[in-house]
Amino acid sequence: MTNTTIGVQGITEDDIAAYLANTPGFFERHAELLASVQLASPHGGRAVSLQERQMDMLRERIKGLERRIIEMIRAGHDNEALVHKMHRWTRAVMLARSASVLPQVLIEELKHEFMVPLAALRVWGVATAHTGLPWAQPVSEDLKTFTASLAGPFCGLNSGFEAAQWLAAEGTPAQSIALVPLRLGAASGECFGLLALGSPDALRFQSDMGTEFLQQIGDLASAALARLLHD
Template identity: 45%
Template sequence: MSALLDSTAVAQYLADHPQFFEEHAALLGDVKLSSPLTGRAVSLQERQMEVMRAKYNALELRMAGLVRHAEENAAIANRFHGWTQQLLRTHDTAAMPAAVAEGLVEHFIVPQATLRLWNLAPQHEGSWYSAGVSDDARLFASSLRAPYCGPNRDFEAVRWLENADEVRSTVLLPLRAGGTAFGLLVLGSNDPERFGAAMATDFLVHIGETASTALAPLRA
């Protein structure tokens, strides 16, 4: 019988007879194993404690990660709540675009934010939020099926920001009503890592949907 089969048979025997070490308790202290932590020989009991400590540390790290993510989500939810309250307090429809953009800067600590809208009611044409939107920008907004997060690739929409030359990463959120794009919300940062391609977009989707609902009354 090969050594592999012998070790397998021994392992199977111990698995099938859990009372073995109860009947031979002295072996727990006599069996020596090499510790991967210290490199020295340790008893079976000590090795078991090392394994348990490793599992405990792994669970502790995982729990710390879960707590951190929960705290981050709670902070984002509180900011979102503050922003939506600001929108609800804005009763003047013409003031809503500024409330949306300025609220994002205030509550989400975004360096820059702006937006542009089109197909608006006549009284809103000629406002700052309807100026300088090309057909290409409208087509681009219509093509976005999810928020864009990543580097600034010289997007036309980024040039709507006051300090566009400083923007290194950006978020582009299409604004839709009835499935049709009628605007584009732009966030910008001079930090290339602030808005990365790996960034979770759940809250960004909610921001886009909320902004769309708040701005829809401006449409024709």
């Protein structure tokens, strides 16, 4: 608010505003002012009373609150749907018939529940019984080093990652990619695999997107796949 002088004695708009704010009985004693004061309407050039202007402001505030409530309800529905998807995926993984089919179940159910177009994984250091399976194929030492260096899931454009070659085997090139390290125990535990998610949409996995949900996926996948490791 500007400190405009409106009187010969130096009374300012701030002084008037402070007086009205600290004197709530003023408009009770001078109720006629509420109807006689004319203000410009924000919805046109016509003049409205102070009461009408206050009603307009109240309506706008109510509309803003309604929008926020609708957004909260929508977010609540989205979160509920996500919880159900996570529950179904986790249940399917836990019900996998054997360790050898577990990775395939994990991948297929992940693609189905979360509508991920492309998904693949590699696990290293597996038990001898699993060494010939597709998800246990050898990976480069560079990829192992890169995966171990990830503090959390990586999201961004596909810039020629080795893991993108696993996704390309499905016939559709990945434009964006998410790489989720698999670790034993806590986030700082030994790294034993990598889960790769991809999409032909370059905006699906962006570098500035939140990764908390992907981290949860990685934690659950790590717990399930750890039983595939060496005897």
